[in-house]
Amino acid sequence: MELTAEIVVFAVFSIITLTGGVGVALTRNLFRSALMLLVSLFGVAGLFVLLAAPFLAAVQVLIYMGAIAILIIFAVMLTRGMVTARRVMNDQWSVAAVVALFLFAVLAVIFVQVGQGESAVLPLNPTGDPPADGTAALGQALLDPAQYVLPFEVAALLLAGVLSGAIYIARDDEPDEPSQTRG
Amino acid sequence: MHLNEWAFVGVLLAISAILPVVPMVLGWLLGPRKPNPLKSDTYECGIETVGDAWVQFRVQYYVFALVFVVFDVEVALLFPWAVAFGNMGLFAFVAAAVFILLLAVELVYIWRKGALEWM
C-alpha cells in the first residue's frame, strides 16, 4: 500500500476522531469531555470529505458541532455540581467492559469480512464513481416518490415531535402559571 | 479528484490556526508580566468575587438551542431540494411545501404555547 496523500489524511482524521472519542470517556471535567466530543465530531466530518460526501461533512459540522454539541454543553451546564467530577462515580464498569469487548469483537469480525471482500452488502469495489454533483442527486432522491420522499416527510413529523418536547421543557418551571396570561 | 478541492481548505485550516498564535505569543513575550493576586482575581465590577463561577442556568437557553436544532436539521434537509429543484416537477414542490408547512405550523404552535418567551 503506497503512501498517498489520501492515506495520510485518512490517518490524521482517524487519529483525531479516536483521540476525541477516548478523551470524551477519560476526561474528568465534564466540559472538557464535551469539547473532546467536538474534536471527535470534527474528525468524522473530515472522514466524510474523504468519502466524497462533502455535503454530509458540512451538515456534520453545521448540525452536530454547531447545534447538538452545544445542546449537550448546555445540558452539562444544567446539571450543577457535575462539572467538576472528582472521582469515578460509576460502579458498573466491569459489566460495561464485557459489553464493549463483545461489541468490538462483533464489529471486528464484520470489518475483516468486508476487508477481504466476503461481504455481500458492502462490496470492496463498488461500481462507478460518485456522482459529480452529489447534492443534486441527493435532492432528486429525497423528493422522488419512488425513493425517499416518505422518510423526508416523516422526518418533518419527528422534528415536530422534538418541538413539542421543547414546549414541555419550557413549561416545566412554572406548572401553576395559567396559560391565558401568555401570548 | 474531488479531494483536490479540499486540499486548499485543509492547508488554510492549518495556517489559520497558526496565524493568530503568532501575535498572541508576541504579545505574551513583549508585554509585562507582573501577576499579583488582585489582578488575577475574577472580574466582578471591582468588588470581591462571591461564590464559584456557576450561574443559575435558566432553561430558556436550552429551549432556544433545541428549537434551533430542529430548524437547522430542516434546512439541512432542504438544501439538496433547493439544488435539485430546478429540474424537478410540481410533486417536488408539493412534498417540500408539506415539509415546510408542517414545521411552520409547529412553530406557530410552540409560539402560542409560550415556549418562545425569554422570561
Place this chain on the structure above:
Amino acid sequence: MLKEALIQAGMQPGWAAFIDIFLGVLVAASFGMVWVLFGIWVERKMAARVQDRIGPNRVGPWGLIQNIADALKLLTKEVIVPRNADRPVYFAAPILAVVGVILIAAVIPFSPVVIGTDLSIGILYVIAVGAFGVIAVLMAGWGSNNKYALLGAFRVVAHLVSYEVPMVLALLVPVMLAGTMSMQGLVREQHIWYIFAVPVTAFLFFISSQAEVGRAPFDLLEAESELVAGYNIEYSGMVWAMFYLGEFMHAFFVSILFAVLFLGGWSGPGAEQIPFLGIVYLMLKSMLVYFVQIWLRLTVPRVRIDQLLAFNWKFLVPLALANVLLMAFLFKIIPTPDFAGAQAIATNEFAGVAGGIYRLFGPNQIAELPRTGLLLLGNIALVGVTAALLGQAGRRARRQVEALVDETDYTPRAEGAEHTAEAPAAAAR
C-alpha cells in the same frame, strides 16, 4: 498558472500543486487581516462624522496609521489570565474564533479565475464554518472562570444560534435560483442581480447576518453597557485583540457574501476578459454593503435580549419560511428563460433594433428579465401581506394598551376619608 511554471522549471507536479495551494492560502489568510487595518479606520472615521466629530487624525495622514499604532499598543499590554482559568480552553477560544472567520476566505470568488477553491458545497461550507465561532464563544465564557463571562456567553450563543435560522432559510433562495451551492456558480447564474429578483430574501440575509456578526442593533454580544464585555471580560492585550479582529473580519466577509449572493459578485462590464476587474467590482460592491452596515449600526439603538429573540422567532423565521415557499412556488410556475432563443436573436444579423438591444444588454440578461420581474412582484406581494399582518398586530397591541389605560382610575384622590372610600371602589373595578 504558477503551478505550470513551476512544473516546467522541473519541480514535481505534486510539490508544484502544494506550493500553488500554499501561496493561495497565505493570500487568503492574510487578505482579511490586511483589510482589517483599513476597514477599522473607515468605520471609525464614519462613526466620527455621524457623531459630529473628527475621529482619529493624529497618527499619520488622516489618522490612517491609527490601527497600526493600536496593534502595537495591544502587543505591549500584559495578558492577565484569571486565576483558576481553564488555560487550554481559555487560549484556544480566540484562535478558534479567528479560524472560523478565515476559513470563509477559501471560497470567496474574487474573479472568474481567482478563488481559493470552488467547493461544490460552497455556501453550505460558509454556514458550517460559522459553527466554529459559536463554539469559540462558549469556550471563552467557560475558560474565563467568571460567572459574568459565562452568562454573557450563554446569551450570545442563544442569540447567534437563533439568528442562524433565518439566515440559512434565506440562503435557500439563491441556491434554488442558481441550482447550485458553489460560489462561482452562484455568481455566474446571476444574469440579473438577485437583489432585484428576491429583495425580501436579501433583506432577511442582511438583517440576520448583522445579528450573526454582532453589529448594532444586535450588538448585545459585547453589550458594553451591560455585563461589561460579556464573554470577553477576562481577555486582555493581544489575546483580546484576536476576538476584535475576528469580529471585524467577519463583518467584512459577510458584506462580501452579500455582494456575491445578491449583487452579482465579480460580475460587471469586462469582468470575464480582465480578471482583475472582477476583484475590483467585488470590492466595490462589498464596500458599499459595508457602508450600509456601518450606517445602520450608527443609526439605531441596541435592542434588548427578549426583543431580539422575539424579533427573530416571531417575525424573521415565519417571514423566511413564507418567503421560501412563495419563491419556490413562483420559481416552479414561471417558465424557464429562453436563453438559447435570446442568444439566437443577439447573433442574428438581420434582427435589426431588437438584435442591437439584445447585444447591448447581453442576451442572457434580457432573457432573465421576465422571471426577475415576476419574482419581484411576488416579493412585493409578500411585503404587502407582511405589512398588513404587522399593522393588524400593532393595532391589536395598541387596543390592549388602550383598554388597560381606560381601566385605570385617574381621578385625583383627596386626603383622608375620601381616599379610603375611593380605594376599594377602584380595587373592585
